[in-house]
Amino acid sequence: MRLPSTLPIALRALRRNTLQTALTIAGMTIGVAAVLAMIAIGTGARTAIEDQIRAAGMNLIVVTAGNYKVKTTDDFGGGAVEPSAALRLWSLFEATLLAHPEDDPMEKHDHPTARQRLGDAEAGLGSAATLLSSDADAIRRIRGVQYVAEGLRQNAHVKAGAKRWFTRLHGTDQQLPLIRRAWIFPSGRFFSAREQSRAEQVIVLGSIAAERLFGDGHPVGRDVTIWNQPFRVVGVVTTTSWMIAPAAGDDQFDAVYIPFRTMHRLLNLTKLNDITITAASTGDVTRIMTDVTTLLRERHKIADNAADDFTVTTQARQALARGGLRPDVARAVVGNVAGLEKVTLEQLGRTLDRATRTMALLLAAIAAVSLVVGGIGIMNVMLLSIADRTREIGIRRAVGARARDVRSQFVLEAVALSVAGGLAGVIVGLAAAAGLERYLRWSTSVSPGAIVLSVGVAAAVGIFFGWYPAKQAAALDPIQSLRRE
Amino acid sequence: MTDPGNHDDVGNAVPVIAVHDLTKTYAMEGAPVHALRGVTLEIRRGEFVSVVGPSGSGKSTFMHLLGCLDQPDGGRYLLEGRDVSRLSDDELSAIRNRKIGFVFQGFNLLPRTSAMENVELPLLYAPDARISPAERRRRAETALAAVGLEDRASHHPNQLSGGQQQRVAIARALLNDPAILLADEPTGNLDSETSVEVMDIFQRLNEARGLTIVLITHEPQVAEYASRIIRFKDGRVVSDQRHASRRAVAGAPDSRAVNS
Numbered sequence: 001m002r003l004p005s006t007l008p009i010a011l012r013a014l015r016r017n018t019l020q021t022a023l024t025i026a027g028m029t030i031g032v033a034a035v036l037a038m039i040a041i042g043t044g045a046r047t048a049i050e051d052q053i054r055a056a057g058m059n060l061i062v063v064t065a066g067n068y069k070v071k072t073t074d075d076f077g078g079g080a081v082e083p084s085a086a087l088r089l090w091s092l093f094e095a096t097l098l099a100h101p102e103d104d105p106m107e108k109h110d111h112p113t114a115r116q117r118l119g120d121a122e123a124g125l126g127s128a129a130t131l132l133s134s135d136a137d138a139i140r141r142i143r144g145v146q147y148v149a150e151g152l153r154q155n156a157h158v159k160a161g162a163k164r165w166f167t168r169l170h171g172t173d174q175q176l177p178l179i180r181r182a183w184i185f186p187s188g189r190f191f192s193a194r195e196q197s198r199a200e201q202v203i204v205l206g207s208i209a210a211e212r213l214f215g216d217g218h219p220v221g222r223d224v225t226i227w228n229q230p231f232r233v234v235g236v237v238t239t240t241s242w243m244i245a246p247a248a249g250d251d252q253f254d255a256v257y258i259p260f261r262t263m264h265r266l267l268n269l270t271k272l273n274d275i276t277i278t279a280a281s282t283g284d285v286t287r288i289m290t291d292v293t294t295l296l297r298e299r300h301k302i303a304d305n306a307a308d309d310f311t312v313t314t315q316a317r318q319a320l321a322r323g324g325l326r327p328d329v330a331r332a333v334v335g336n337v338a339g340l341e342k343v344t345l346e347q348l349g350r351t352l353d354r355a356t357r358t359m360a361l362l363l364a365a366i367a368a369v370s371l372v373v374g375g376i377g378i379m380n381v382m383l384l385s386i387a388d389r390t391r392e393i394g395i396r397r398a399v400g401a402r403a404r405d406v407r408s409q410f411v412l413e414a415v416a417l418s419v420a421g422g423l424a425g426v427i428v429g430l431a432a433a434a435g436l437e438r439y440l441r442w443s444t445s446v447s448p449g450a451i452v453l454s455v456g457v458a459a460a461v462g463i464f465f466g467w468y469p470a471k472q473a474a475a476l477d478p479i480q481s482l483r484r485e
Numbered sequence: 486m487t488d489p490g491n492h493d494d495v496g497n498a499v500p501v502i503a504v505h506d507l508t509k510t511y512a513m514e515g516a517p518v519h520a521l522r523g524v525t526l527e528i529r530r531g532e533f534v535s536v537v538g539p540s541g542s543g544k545s546t547f548m549h550l551l552g553c554l555d556q557p558d559g560g561r562y563l564l565e566g567r568d569v570s571r572l573s574d575d576e577l578s579a580i581r582n583r584k585i586g587f588v589f590q591g592f593n594l595l596p597r598t599s600a601m602e603n604v605e606l607p608l609l610y611a612p613d614a615r616i617s618p619a620e621r622r623r624r625a626e627t628a629l630a631a632v633g634l635e636d637r638a639s640h641h642p643n644q645l646s647g648g649q650q651q652r653v654a655i656a657r658a659l660l661n662d663p664a665i666l667l668a669d670e671p672t673g674n675l676d677s678e679t680s681v682e683v684m685d686i687f688q689r690l691n692e693a694r695g696l697t698i699v700l701i702t703h704e705p706q707v708a709e710y711a712s713r714i715i716r717f718k719d720g721r722v723v724s725d726q727r728h729a730s731r732r733a734v735a736g737a738p739d740s741r742a743v744n745s
Binding site: 016017396398401403404478479 | 549555574579587589596657661
């Protein structure tokens with residue numbers, strides 16, 4: 001008696017006890033379905049969190065021109081919160097004017113101090129125009145650097161027909177969308193490398209700016225005017241991230257983007273405000289920060305005892321400085337953590353790892369408990385079934401079944417129960433995951449591996465918990481079993 | 486059967502059953518119970534033997550030993566010349582499968598299972614060759630036809646009368662063409678009329694096929710269908726007689742009271 005003929009015996013025996021079989025399968029189904037749904041929710045949540053963190057830029061390094069650490073000790077970090085707030089106040093004031101001097105770049109750049117104005121306007125805290133495109137190119141050659149986008153920032157009036165909107169103007173690199181991973185383009189595209197190199201007058205609108213200037217209309221292909229110069233709209237950008245929602249006054253979506261070379265050409269500038277870098281691996285972030293600092297100090301010929309004329313910071317630090325904290329609180333926090341870089345990305349990564357591991361352990365514990373309960377259910381049913389079918393066992397032994405035939409029959413019955421329950425559980429679990437995703441908008445993710453694992457574990461539970469009852473059945477004395485009424 | 490020779494020529498054939506000084510002792514609540522105290526006898530091919538005796542006489546133990554459901558403590562048991570008194574559990578199972586057909590008092594059919602599947606059961610445990618489902622079916626049909634139940638193949642035991650159930654059990658016992666058919670009180674659960682039917686089948690199988698039958702009973706009337714009656718008492722054989730005037734169903738249509 002080998003497996004091929006024991007299996008039909010086991011299946012036939014199960015078919016004879018339909019209700020009992022169905023109830024046992026139901027128990028296992030619930031266990032496996034719970035396991036699969038938990039895995040789905042767990043992996044889904046983890047994937048979503050990881051995506052968001054990556055999208056938010058754990059591997060992001062920002063180099064800003066100027067260094068106001070020299071002047072103040074209670075700085076905010078690389079952000080430019082206050083200048084932009086100040087400019088907004090200024091905008092209220094100047095809105096009453098008929099024409100702002102910055103509306104005409106020619107007028108502006110005739111001014112002897114025009115070349116410094118960009119930096120002055122930007123900082124007010126001591127920022128200076130010290131970064132150059134060649135610095136960015138040098139950074140591109142550092143090992144481990146993934147993308148580099150150099151940029152200038154300005155505030156400008158953007159006009160579309162009769163509508164005006166005072167917003168953030170970024171002159172930036174065409175690689176920026178690769179760095180802002182959560183960006184999507186509901187219409188159009190980002191400007192191309194060709195448009196960059198030819199310094200074309202093309203513009204990408206943040207979703208808030210697009211809405212203010214064009215309402216619900218379609219801006220792509222239309223023109224806007226900045227500094228009395230026409231720019232053709234090539235795209236509108238927004239985000240998929242739930243951590244950052246586009247809002248009026250933000251830096252990314254209440255903003256417009258043009259090639260930095262276009263900005264250089266029109267404003268007759270060579271300076272940059274900042275260089276945004278991504279590391280290919282989050283583990284390299286700290287090293288790249290050091291490399292960038294060394295490189296720029298060399299390039300800027302800064303003496304050993306002199307301070308940097310730039311600031312290297314990370315997304316994490318910027319987020320803390322900007323993250324909706326009141327300025328005094330933010331100042332207290334950033335000021336007291338002497339060098340926020342101590343909270344390195346490695347540490348943040350480790351924290352994330354720990355959280356993930358905790359969640360995985362929790363899921364494993366839930367899975368283990370459900371499966372043990374399911375397995376005990378199977379064992380219980382098998383023991384009852386054997387007590388119930390002692391006579392059957394006696395009959396089988398009398399007509400020539402060996403002890404091991406009886407044992408494999410009952411093990412196979414247990415496995416058939418658990419695998420059937422497991423398969424049903426996979427279906428129920430998938431349905432549950434799909435339902436959660438659809439109605440509760442939880443993100444779930446079921447891999448084929450998880451399904452194979454669930455069924456495999458169910459079979460293992462069947463073997464494990466079926467073994468003892470089957471052994472009991474095989475050990476029964478044929479004569480005693482036959483006498484049993 | 487392993488010996489395709491002439492069944493009538495029993496004299497020079499190896500006895501189907503040869504037991505020598507068979508003993509069996511059970512430990513019942515500390516006190517040893519001597520179920521068999523040295524039984525020696527031979528049964529030849531084609532014999533129809535009744536084993537009778539009161540409760541506790543050791544006849545059931547004897548049947549379990551003959552049926553290889555249990556092993557003796559002492560003595561030897563040769564089944565078709567092979568010593569089967571010192572075999573492993575697996576070897577005993579194989580012998581039960583191929584050499585022995587059981588018919589029990591309580592029929593012992595699998596519930597909620599068709600007559601056909603019940604009859605097929607021994608073939609599922611055939612030790613060497615795998616038997617195809619078609620072949621199993623064919624042989625089960627033949628066996629059912631032999632007991633006149635070919636039209637009840639798909640019925641479950643609870644849809645059959647007691648007599649019919651016992652006939653299904655007989656068909657199952659015949660399936661592997663056994664060396665001996667062991668019947669343990671086969672009429673104990675049947676009324677007198679169906680008892681006669683069942684005994685008729687036994688007689689016909691014995692006469693037409695030369696099947697060796699050992700019938701255990703405590704009813705003298707039932708025992709009289711056999712050609713040889715062995716009496717047990719206190720674990721010993723007290724008499725062993727040829728029964729010349731064996732009872733034939735055809736010649737004794739009168740109803741017999743069956744006490745139980």
